[in-house]
Amino acid sequence: MALTLLSLIIDAVSYGMALFIISIGLSIMMGLMRVVNLAHGAFAMIGGYFASYALVSLGAPYLVAALIAVIGTIIVSIPFELLLYRRIYRKSDSLTQLLLTIGITFFIIGVMNFVFGPTVKPIPLPPWLSGPVDIGFRMVPAHRIFVVICGALTALALWVLFDRTDFGVRLRAAVDDSDMAESLGIRTDVLYLLTFALAVGLAAFGGVVGAELLPIEPYYALRYMVIFLVVVSVGGAGSIAGALAASFLLGLADTTGKYFMPEYGDFFFYAAVIAIVFLFPNGLLGREPA
Amino acid sequence: MNGLSRLLLAGIAFSIMGGAAFADAIKVGVIGPMSGPFALYGQNFKMGIDAWVAEHGSKVAGHDVEFIYRDEGTPNPAHSKALAQELLVKDKVDYLAGAYFTPDAMAIAPLLAEAKTPLVVMNAATSSITTKSPYIVRTSFTMWQNAVPAAKAAKAAGAKKVAIAVSDYGPGIDALDGFKKTFEGEGGSVVESIRMPLSTTDFGPIMQRIKDSGADMIFTFLPSGPPTLGFVKAYIDNGLKAQGVKLISTGDVVPDPDLAAIGDAGVGILSTYHYSVAHDSPENKAFLAQIAKDGAKVGEVTMTAVAAYDGARLIYKMIEATDGKRDPDKALAAVKGMQWTSPRGPVSIDPETRHITQNVYLRKVENVDGKLVNKEIETYKDQPDWGLEKH
Numbered sequence: 001m002a003l004t005l006l007s008l009i010i011d012a013v014s015y016g017m018a019l020f021i022i023s024i025g026l027s028i029m030m031g032l033m034r035v036v037n038l039a040h041g042a043f044a045m046i047g048g049y050f051a052s053y054a055l056v057s058l059g060a061p062y063l064v065a066a067l068i069a070v071i072g073t074i075i076v077s078i079p080f081e082l083l084l085y086r087r088i089y090r091k092s093d094s095l096t097q098l099l100l101t102i103g104i105t106f107f108i109i110g111v112m113n114f115v116f117g118p119t120v121k122p123i124p125l126p127p128w129l130s131g132p133v134d135i136g137f138r139m140v141p142a143h144r145i146f147v148v149i150c151g152a153l154t155a156l157a158l159w160v161l162f163d164r165t166d167f168g169v170r171l172r173a174a175v176d177d178s179d180m181a182e183s184l185g186i187r188t189d190v191l192y193l194l195t196f197a198l199a200v201g202l203a204a205f206g207g208v209v210g211a212e213l214l215p216i217e218p219y220y221a222l223r224y225m226v227i228f229l230v231v232v233s234v235g236g237a238g239s240i241a242g243a244l245a246a247s248f249l250l251g252l253a254d255t256t257g258k259y260f261m262p263e264y265g266d267f268f269f270y271a272a273v274i275a276i277v278f279l280f281p282n283g284l285l286g287r288e289p290a
Numbered sequence: 291m292n293g294l295s296r297l298l299l300a301g302i303a304f305s306i307m308g309g310a311a312f313a314d315a316i317k318v319g320v321i322g323p324m325s326g327p328f329a330l331y332g333q334n335f336k337m338g339i340d341a342w343v344a345e346h347g348s349k350v351a352g353h354d355v356e357f358i359y360r361d362e363g364t365p366n367p368a369h370s371k372a373l374a375q376e377l378l379v380k381d382k383v384d385y386l387a388g389a390y391f392t393p394d395a396m397a398i399a400p401l402l403a404e405a406k407t408p409l410v411v412m413n414a415a416t417s418s419i420t421t422k423s424p425y426i427v428r429t430s431f432t433m434w435q436n437a438v439p440a441a442k443a444a445k446a447a448g449a450k451k452v453a454i455a456v457s458d459y460g461p462g463i464d465a466l467d468g469f470k471k472t473f474e475g476e477g478g479s480v481v482e483s484i485r486m487p488l489s490t491t492d493f494g495p496i497m498q499r500i501k502d503s504g505a506d507m508i509f510t511f512l513p514s515g516p517p518t519l520g521f522v523k524a525y526i527d528n529g530l531k532a533q534g535v536k537l538i539s540t541g542d543v544v545p546d547p548d549l550a551a552i553g554d555a556g557v558g559i560l561s562t563y564h565y566s567v568a569h570d571s572p573e574n575k576a577f578l579a580q581i582a583k584d585g586a587k588v589g590e591v592t593m594t595a596v597a598a599y600d601g602a603r604l605i606y607k608m609i610e611a612t613d614g615k616r617d618p619d620k621a622l623a624a625v626k627g628m629q630w631t632s633p634r635g636p637v638s639i640d641p642e643t644r645h646i647t648q649n650v651y652l653r654k655v656e657n658v659d660g661k662l663v664n665k666e667i668e669t670y671k672d673q674p675d676w677g678l679e680k681h
Contacts, residue, residue, distance in 0.1 A: 004498065004502060007498050008495060008498065011492070011494035011495055011498065014494070015492050015494070113329075117330075118326075118327060118328075118329045118330050119330055119547075119590075120515070120516045120519070122550075122551045124551060130527070130553065130555075131526070131527060131555065132526070132527050132528065132529040132532060134529070138528075138529065139527070139528055139529025139532065140527075140528075141494075141523075141524070141527030141528060142527070143527070144494075144527075212520070212523065213491055213492050213520070214491055215491065215516035215517075215519070215520065217327070217516055218327070219326075219327045254492070255492070255494065255495045256495070258486075258487075258490070258492075258495040258496060259495035259496075259498055259499050262458075262484050262485060262486050262487065262490075262495075262496065262499075263458060263484075263485040265458065265487035265489070266487060266489060
């Protein structure tokens with residue numbers, strides 16, 4: 001029984017880490033730019049398509065394909081930022097944001113469906129990531145270990161970026177008081193563009209490494225969006241530690257629920273969401289709204 | 291002005307009536323998922339029907355036949371019913387066909403008696419559909435039809451304790467019941483029955499549960515789609531295969547295009563199914579050649595295209611038997627007991643259940659010349675719909 005529990009925790013951590021990598025970009029955008037970006041899943045999906053194309057049609061190695069996916073998705077997303085997102089940062093009405101971003105989502109779904117067809121796109125794993133790894137008391141898919149490492153590195157890198165660099169200082173200043181930051185000579189529009197690119201890049205990265213758990217197909221953008229939003233609202237918008245904690249808790253709720261009572265479906269996942277949001281209305285580590 | 295508009299109206303009315311009276315074309319309304327996440331299967335309906343029409347012409351016994359497609363999108367009984375009503379009332383179709391999802395077929399069934407219109411179900415696989423109207427005939431398959439041979443094959447392969455894991459919805463429960471009843475009837479024991487939520491994409495915990503149950507074989511069914519590959523990979527990557535736990539499933543779980551993604555670790559996985567693109571017969575070769583000639587991709591052919599191809603055959607037969615008149619009883623009588631060789635093998639329509647009787651093949655994933663295929667290793671001949679036979 002102890003071994004089973006330990007096994008479940010391993011499954012929960014790896015699932016949670018995949019959720020974390022995809023959701024953290026959404027959390028950053030919601031926390032810093034106050035945009036509820038419903039197209040976040042669509043950008044993760046575009047990353048998956050890029051990677052699939054690079055791997056299958058170009059024969060690129062896995063890590064190169066992941067890099068192509070991140071850069072390609074950022075390039076694709078920049079026009080959206082310049083033409084559309086720029087207008088809805090911070091002060092806009094939330095209904096406008098939702099309508100705009102859900103519209104972008106449908107647009108991307110339509111384009112992907114038309115260009116690549118409705119089938120699932122494979123992201124084949126290289127030999128060093130496929131197959132089981134024996135960790136003593138059980139076998140763990142090698143890819144899961146890779147996801148956990150990627151998640152830990154992402155969290156660490158983001159913490160360094162926000163708390164230890166000049167960019168982070170400026171960004172936090174812009175978040176606290178954008179007018180004051182601007183009058184002190186900080187180019188907030190450039191700052192926001194960079195943050196947007198960061199969020200989209202993280203989405204694409206998550207889309208690629210999480211593709212084993214959340215397969216890439218045109219409806220990916222809608223199918224998993226609720227889960228990403230839940231991670232952000234449970235963790236608290238803009239908080240890295242919050243998103244990490246939320247991903248683990250929700251991964252644990254989902255995994256143990258599926259093990260003990262699979263016929264209850266997503267009941268335990270959403271029961272945990274309701275309980276956490278009831279106790280922490282701003283999320284686990286979210287700030288009071290200003 | 292008033293007189294003129296009346297005259298106009300009368301003229302319009304006359305021309306409409308005249309048009310209806312002289313129309314001789316037999317219309318077939320096909321309801322299928324032409325767009326959305328299941329569009330591949332709607333397109334397969336069209337591929338199959340187009341292949342049949344290309345081979346046999348668009349004229350039957352002097353009547354032109356016209357197929358009209360309507361999009362059911364995602365499972366939505368109310369929408370499908372409305373589409374069927376529109377086809378019956380506005381387009382005055384003589385036959386209905388298609389129906390990818392069980393709830394949609396169920397919603398259309400009550401309309402058939404009143405409209406005196408036969409329905410050829412080309413996919414929806416819940417056993418009880420054909421009992422909902424005497425004017426329904428089905429050319430696809432049922433879960434029982436594939437699950438019963440799977441249970442027999444499991445027993446023959448030496449399984450003693452089986453863990454069943456199926457998607458938690460109608461067909462999944464049919465598969466579970468069909469397998470369990472047969473396997474226990476043959477003296478095996480089912481140590482675990484797991485109903486997995488349809489939305490499941492992470493199968494780690496399910497594999498852990500199967501491992502803890504001490505089963506020596508897994509039986510599974512999930513609908514074709516993204517999660518099937520996830521299930522098979524979780525089975526391999528969590529080490530169950532390495533520990534000697536075998537896997538048997540319905541063919542939905544190991545579609546041919548997925549095998550490359552599963553990789554060599556998948557060799558030995560068993561499945562039972564009524565059609566494989568790799569089925570070796572002259573009829574199948576001709577069918578695939580026709581589909582390729584029509585410009586469709588052979589890589590996208592699924593069992594749905596074959597069901598549509600055979601469904602079109604039944605519709606032609608019914609038109610011939612009734613000479614294009616609306617007489618559903620006569621039409622159905624003509625196809626009951628009908629036998630022919632389909633691309634999937636020899637088939638017939640059971641006169642009692644109006645469901646297709648067909649061979650079910652036991653397949654094993656094998657590496658043939660560096661390419662993974664579902665190799666047919668055994669044939670379970672003339673399988674009826676066990677779900678209707680036994681209830």
